[in-house]
Amino acid sequence: MFGILGSDIDAARLTYFGLFALQHRGQESAGISVSDGKNITVYKDLGLVAQVFDEATLAGLSGPIAVGHTRYSTTGSNSWENSQPVFRHFGWNAIALSHNGNLTNTSQLAGTLGPLAATTDSELMTEVIAQQMSEGGLSLPEALSAALPRFEGAFTLTVMDTTTLVGVRDPRGFRPLCLGKLGESWILASETAALDILGADYVRQVAPGEMVVIDENGVTSRFPFEPAESRLCLFEFVYFARPDSILMGQTIHKTRLRMGRRLAAQAPINADITVPVPESGMPAAQGFSEASGIPYVDGLVKNRYVGRTFIEPSQSMRERGVRMKLNAMPGVISGRRVVLVDDSIVRGSTTRQLVTMVREAGATEVHLRISSPPYRWPCFYGMDTGDRSTLLAADRSLDEITSVLGADSLEYLELDHLIEATGAEPDSFCTACLSGEYPTNVPLTDSKFLLEGSI
Numbered sequence: 001m002f003g004i005l006g007s008d009i010d011a012a013r014l015t016y017f018g019l020f021a022l023q024h025r026g027q028e029s030a031g032i033s034v035s036d037g038k039n040i041t042v043y044k045d046l047g048l049v050a051q052v053f054d055e056a057t058l059a060g061l062s063g064p065i066a067v068g069h070t071r072y073s074t075t076g077s078n079s080w081e082n083s084q085p086v087f088r089h090f091g092w093n094a095i096a097l098s099h100n101g102n103l104t105n106t107s108q109l110a111g112t113l114g115p116l117a118a119t120t121d122s123e124l125m126t127e128v129i130a131q132q133m134s135e136g137g138l139s140l141p142e143a144l145s146a147a148l149p150r151f152e153g154a155f156t157l158t159v160m161d162t163t164t165l166v167g168v169r170d171p172r173g174f175r176p177l178c179l180g181k182l183g184e185s186w187i188l189a190s191e192t193a194a195l196d197i198l199g200a201d202y203v204r205q206v207a208p209g210e211m212v213v214i215d216e217n218g219v220t221s222r223f224p225f226e227p228a229e230s231r232l233c234l235f236e237f238v239y240f241a242r243p244d245s246i247l248m249g250q251t252i253h254k255t256r257l258r259m260g261r262r263l264a265a266q267a268p269i270n271a272d273i274t275v276p277v278p279e280s281g282m283p284a285a286q287g288f289s290e291a292s293g294i295p296y297v298d299g300l301v302k303n304r305y306v307g308r309t310f311i312e313p314s315q316s317m318r319e320r321g322v323r324m325k326l327n328a329m330p331g332v333i334s335g336r337r338v339v340l341v342d343d344s345i346v347r348g349s350t351t352r353q354l355v356t357m358v359r360e361a362g363a364t365e366v367h368l369r370i371s372s373p374p375y376r377w378p379c380f381y382g383m384d385t386g387d388r389s390t391l392l393a394a395d396r397s398l399d400e401i402t403s404v405l406g407a408d409s410l411e412y413l414e415l416d417h418l419i420e421a422t423g424a425e426p427d428s429f430c431t432a433c434l435s436g437e438y439p440t441n442v443p444l445t446d447s448k449f450l451l452e453g454s455i
């Protein structure tokens with residue numbers, strides 16, 4: 001998610017580069033909305049940023065204010081209608097909204113609104129805000145102040161009208177948002193890596209519960225919510241965020257190295273090589289190798305060009321689907337006792353195939369070391385995990401999980417060690433998928449497609 005406001009800038013092109021740096025956060029669709037001061041134009045489509053935009057489309061998006069989005073769906077199917085930014089036009093003004101997170105009161109909110117074209121919580125939020133502006137005659141910041149307390153759950157937003165850019169984090173701040181500056185232009189981005197790609201300066205994180213309003217007069221800050229305890233998603237540190245991004249003052253890469261070091265101390269093993277699962281398991285594997293003295297070897301090769309838009313292989317190929325993304329190298333694995341290090345196991349199907357692949361490459365033993373605790377509970381705040389029945393660790397013991405995965409041993413990093421590795425206070429985080437302790441009420445019966453009538 002990205003937003004920029006300046007003067008005499010090509011906001012859409014800068015947003016394109018910002019989104020390019022944030023591609024890992026969503027690979028289903030991409031979009032940019034831009035204002036020339038009077039009108040908003042939106043261009044979005046299914047696919048990766050570089051597939052959706054080219055010189056011709058960017059040339060048609062001129063103006064000094066823009067908002068961009070890459071989508072990873074957690075409510076509603078992957079369709080053009082559900083891609084973002086969501087747009088509303090209502091006579092004297094228009095808005096475009098990008099959302100990262102997932103509302104937990106989607107059903108109640110939908111019940112208060114009429115039929116809509118799209119089937120996402122983001123669409124509902126846009127409708128509520130647009131109604132405040134069109135019917136109440138409110139400015140965008142006023143409309144947001146009135147609308148935001150009606151939303152529950154995880155919602156980090158970048159919203160624009162024709163003259164103003166606004167960034168919002170929900171009161172618990174489940175998803176990150178930072179503020180940056182490029183010359184005289186102000187930037188909002190999910191991660192600092194999007195500032196780096198533009199050579200912009202990092203100013204600060206937007207605080208949980210904060211709304212930052214950016215217009216031609218600069219930046220002002222408001223707090224439209226009842227105060228609540230901050231709960232950043234712990235999985236931002238484990239998996240979501242780029243290793244070169246900075247969160248809570250910590251470089252993600254360094255925190256993942258520390259996770260690996262703690263894992264080696266907590267769960268030692270006699271083995272010959274440490275093999276990372278590319279790419280998110282690599283820093284933890286490096287830390288594990290450093291602390292254990294077991295040499296780090298790139299025994300798995302990743303095809304970098306496989307994204308979510310990758311055409312699904314036929315059924316017979318899908319059974320060996322992980323080979324489309326990863327392949328083992330017998331030359332470095334054969335005859336060795338392997339420690340395979342990954343950041344997490346959610347459903348377990350990929351891990352099971354990887355263990356088989358490493359054995360077929362000649363490993364004499366395969367020991368799994370995971371740099372986060374067992375993922376036992378579904379996420380309602382912006383990670384698409386499905387219901388509890390799909391989670392490998394939901395109701396299984398460690399021995400049962402080890403057996404399902406076909407490993408010789410399995411150990412997970414304990415929760416307190418993981419939190420220590422982040423360098424932040426223990427009560428800073430949402431840990432619900434690992435601990436079952438949800439920081440808000442959650443709709444246990446709602447499905448991802450609840451607005452599509454297929455609960």
Ligand code: SF4
Nearest residue numbers: 233234379381430433
């Ligand atoms: S439940 Fe897990 S993935 Fe979801 S926000 Fe909380 S820590 Fe993150």
